[in-house]
Amino acid sequence: MAEAMQERRTDYGPPHYEQFLPPVVKENYGKWKYHEIVKPGVMVHVSESGAELYTVRAASGRLISIDKIRMYCDLADKYCDGYVRFTSRHNIEFLTPKKENVDPLIKDLKDMGHPVGGIGNAISAIVHTQGWVHCHSAATDASGVVKAVMDDLIEYFEERKLPGKLRIALACCLNMCGAVHCSDIAILGIHRRPPRIDHANLKKVCEIPNLSASCPTAAIRPAEVEGHPSVEVLEEQCMFCANCYTVCPAMPLADPLNDGVSIWVGGKVSNARHEPMFSKLAIPFLPNNPPRWPEVTEAVRNLVELWAKNAKKYERMGEWIERIGWPKFFKMSGIEFEKVHIDDFKHAGLTFKRSTHLTF
Amino acid sequence: MAEAMQERRTDYGPPHYEQFLPPVVKENYGKWKYHEIVKPGVMVHVSESGAELYTVRAASGRLISIDKIRMYCDLADKYCDGYVRFTSRHNIEFLTPKKENVDPLIKDLKDMGHPVGGIGNAISAIVHTQGWVHCHSAATDASGVVKAVMDDLIEYFEERKLPGKLRIALACCLNMCGAVHCSDIAILGIHRRPPRIDHANLKKVCEIPNLSASCPTAAIRPAEVEGHPSVEVLEEQCMFCANCYTVCPAMPLADPLNDGVSIWVGGKVSNARHEPMFSKLAIPFLPNNPPRWPEVTEAVRNLVELWAKNAKKYERMGEWIERIGWPKFFKMSGIEFEKVHIDDFKHAGLTFKRSTHLTF
């Protein structure tokens, strides 16, 4: 065993990126001068040297099979000298200095079922997470909702007819692996039923003091239940964050009747114009309605189109709402404003309207 | 005694204001159409009926003697049919429909030592509090600092040469009776030494549990000291709010060496343009240097003039700083940025700079 360890390398890190750069990129590294969007999903970067680099961006499902990767490789070999990259939103990008390759490549991609687009004032892929495909914590599926929503919004991926960029993200639980907290539109899986406690096994799989401490609202108290040392949950103090479940598997929250999806709007990450912003609650709850989550796709489309129709050029969702004010947003979107929209967490007071700047 | 109570009236409230309104006001009540500033300290309001009402605003020290009030009354009788009013910033206003009365009135006021001004884009009187004249809690004097500062800034009261309104307020302790928390420039008396405990008398004059509970940082603990049931203060947890002193006189904080004045900037109350804002810490500490507090008067003048020179028209202090950013404000004012400027209270995290919007 000790021997095995010795011949085994560790901590050698990822391969150096340089070997993966197309020659034109290597030659013009750090020398790019400007770019132009040529058409949907295609841009050209021009170097100080005059060299040109065409980028074709195609949708990828993110959850992809090795055979699909091999198909990508075939295309990359055919058009891009064997190089390919992926983006921070999980699209695939084909880079080539050869303008003449662009159209055939696009054709091949479309034939494979991979729409080209997402560049410029468009909707790009939905950053998302595991959902029912892999995570124990999920309050909704990820890939399914994303597929349904993007099928519906595909025109906004393939064309550039929006006032600005619109970023959608999905996380299947409050852990927010999809980092939806700063998205123009965020789709967030939520639980709405307190944990159901597996009293018989709790003590075996969890440490009770850690468990009690994990609850941000102090809803969990040690208790002897049915003869087992366990815990009890003060249900009216539970806000379904599932932090208890993360530290203790005997506290599951998932529940078919009460799990679902909430929609948040107006976040952004870039520093362009407005500083980065968090997304804010728009629609508190929509049911899980697989396989196509029609309530969710409709809600998202309505929000996209409301924004598209009313925002000024370059105005992201949050910038638009900030200009018109939240009361107008609720009126225009037809979303009912409810008690749950009002913050009651730590800094709640700072979200109250402390001025008379109102529209009527 | 019961009889005395019976013939005695209570709860009859203040006299009805109507009896105190000049006839022109009564006749045009609710009918005013517009106003114009005629010259410093003088404006005219014009009614739908065509009637005119001249207002002359004069500085008042707020702390005034009955003989001064009688002198005011003489002027009101002479020029204003026996009516007079005071403003929300404690200036005195003489109202008259007679244009010809304005100049003689101003002359009499000036002869009495009461400058006329404070209307329009000017500095008006400093809202302030009791200080060493009447309050047990004061960390500085109120009237003295105000007198020194306004003597120095008198030109900005008597003329209209500022970009917008500038409101100064002073409070002699953190209770902030002067409501300085939303002023363009706030002068705030502060303590910087933990309470010195009168152990021998504490138990007699205060309830120990209430006292412990009063401390927002939980710095006060019951303790037996020198044989007396008393309390101890964890000095490193004390931030000198004096809330303990408010509930218990045996916990005085006043201290000649450590008391002084802090300067805050950029607050506003009106909803004009920007929503109301709190003032923010500019200068953490200036010494009490009676009778003329030269460090304070100089600091305030520098701030006024920096703003006056750089702000756009109508831009209040806080609006100007928001446009240029706080780093620039510190650079331009020469005020050193220190640890104490960084919030460490409840919502501190929300004051951190969470973007790359920086100027260099």
Place this chain on the structure above:
Amino acid sequence: MADKLPNTPKLDELEKGKWPSFVKEIKMAAKKSPMCADLLGQLEKSYTEKVGYWKHGGIVGVMGYGGGVIGRYSALPKEFPNVSHFHTMRVNQPAGWYYNTEALRKICDIWEKHGSGITNLHGSTGDLVLLGTRTEELEPIFDELQKINFDIGGSGSDVRTPSCCCGQSRCEWACYDTMAACHDFTMEYQDELHRPAFPYKFKFKFSGCPNDCVASIARSDMSLIGTWRDSIQQDDAEVKAYVDGGLDIEEDVISRCPGKCMAWDGKKLEIDNSFCRRCMHCINVMPKALRPGKDRGATILLGSKAPIVEGALLSSVLIPFIKMEAPYQELKDIIERIWDVWSEEGKNRERVGEFIQRVGMGNFLEAIEVEPVAEMVAHPRENPYIFYEEFFEEDDDEEGDKG
């Protein structure tokens, strides 16, 4: 008595300069009042030693009232015996701080007889403050005040003396009658004003428009700020006159509009009133050309206060728009419910703004039976920590509503 004045070299410095001198005022009063002479002495000592010499006040007051007097005692009664007692009396000012000289002179006479002869016109809550008297003078003063129909103001955990801007009496922008409302509320709540029964103080301030000339949004538990619901009244000829007169309308008006809802084409000003935030700026700059709309009322906000001890607060919107017409019944009903809930569940020394933050605005609204509306928040919640109060059980109808 002038010859008896103490030696006050430091204070004398403050007789110089153009701003009215409080030292001169105290000296003027000291001619008649030995209290003021000792006040000068004690103050000079403060100026020398850099510390105050007043003691915490005990409870003093007039019979039948629980507030209105602030007890104050010198810490150096031997050295300054005439200020051994130095209480202040808060006299409820008439709405809008209007007086006639007759009333003022009478107050002066009372104060000459029974007090120090110095005053604050006014205190920062708005009272006419009589500054410095002895315990035994309190009843006689109140006796005399009764005769001239001046009553006492608030102090302690009660309704504090309400105040208001001059409003319709002199200002063209007042969207409701602030003085009438201030007087009405003051009369309505005489009992609450005079007999502390709340967890802490409760202040009302009435401003006629969003300029908020009594700083009500920063300094009152309930802020009543005038506003309008329809469109700004616009006189195009006068707009043009301002521009012709030299106003840089693009820079000074349009670019400062927070609603970004104005446009100027060189001839006509267009305001998209549906996005106007009622900030007043354009009206302030062009009072002859623009005026608040005709459908007027007030925005009611709750909860501002100074920083002790949870941090300062500005008031936040409770009612986006309400007509302000006597007897203001709808509003008063809400106020009753607010006081009930707060008195019941508020902690000692917890202002209503702090109380709302502690229990949550949603819960507070439920308790006072007011519907939540989007105007109450700057923005909806950013965190996903929602307390749903009900959940479906397995045997519920799947289609049914929760709860």
Place this chain on the structure above:
Amino acid sequence: MADKLPNTPKLDELEKGKWPSFVKEIKMAAKKSPMCADLLGQLEKSYTEKVGYWKHGGIVGVMGYGGGVIGRYSALPKEFPNVSHFHTMRVNQPAGWYYNTEALRKICDIWEKHGSGITNLHGSTGDLVLLGTRTEELEPIFDELQKINFDIGGSGSDVRTPSCCCGQSRCEWACYDTMAACHDFTMEYQDELHRPAFPYKFKFKFSGCPNDCVASIARSDMSLIGTWRDSIQQDDAEVKAYVDGGLDIEEDVISRCPGKCMAWDGKKLEIDNSFCRRCMHCINVMPKALRPGKDRGATILLGSKAPIVEGALLSSVLIPFIKMEAPYQELKDIIERIWDVWSEEGKNRERVGEFIQRVGMGNFLEAIEVEPVAEMVAHPRENPYIFYEEFFEEDDDEEGDKG
């Protein structure tokens, strides 16, 4: 194996539509992998019952590493035995997510042999995620990865796999070499990446300019965002060309500038660079005419994270500007000190952003020996609750400094 695919009417619905279908992908893999067939079966059940069927993972991994594998087990192992184990392996992607087809094909081969044949390209932290394998396959997989020089990424309370935007490789705006820095930091912190020793996870993300194309300000404990200190590079002829080409420069550029520092006189664009906030907007709109300045580096920010459990955070400024040149020693020294302080005093599961809020930024800066500067705050404190650490004693020199 295609004939063995379970009946999945619900999932089949998701094969329709224009967006790439993950169901097609799983089915494609299921042709070779029985795991994927059972995955389809279990997923169809989830789609029917509206609940997931995965169990909390135990600790699984490869020898010598403390992270990089997420253990996952089916809750229905009898029904779906082939996903009774279904662990993921996080493979550290090359900086910028560039690959050649040779490398990608090799990974596919390994995964065909040892795993489910489905992947995430990429995970939302940035790893190449191999989705679904059995415990006993982990070592063999790692064995094969070694041969092609791919190492494992992070999980648990360690440095997480750093990621970066494409930066200078393709983007004209990159103010530093993000890929070089990302690779350098990844190599430097191999030990911290592979052996959890912190109170909680620590993420690095590298963006070349304030557009922040890897969302570093929202999703990384340390955000390194490119910026510049001097003036925007401006080509007046190209500006004019944009305007002549139909750009509404007033509305689309100048009125959107948050620094309010631009002016257009019909011929020339004036930028007062001393008030420019480096927001990128004008550059984004006119890439041929405007470019970041020449004195380039990065702003370093600390502390962003998702909401669990104190509420989400964005990163906040730690170093307003630093030159980003290898070996980045000054920055690495600060990182060491941050980790020391946080590891020493951070609570279990407390991210560094939460830690800073708990101990106070001022105290934190003292501990890591960084001077406070105004750039670190959106604004100075509004509350007057200042902890002065020293006070004068009576026998001090009155003129002396405190302390």
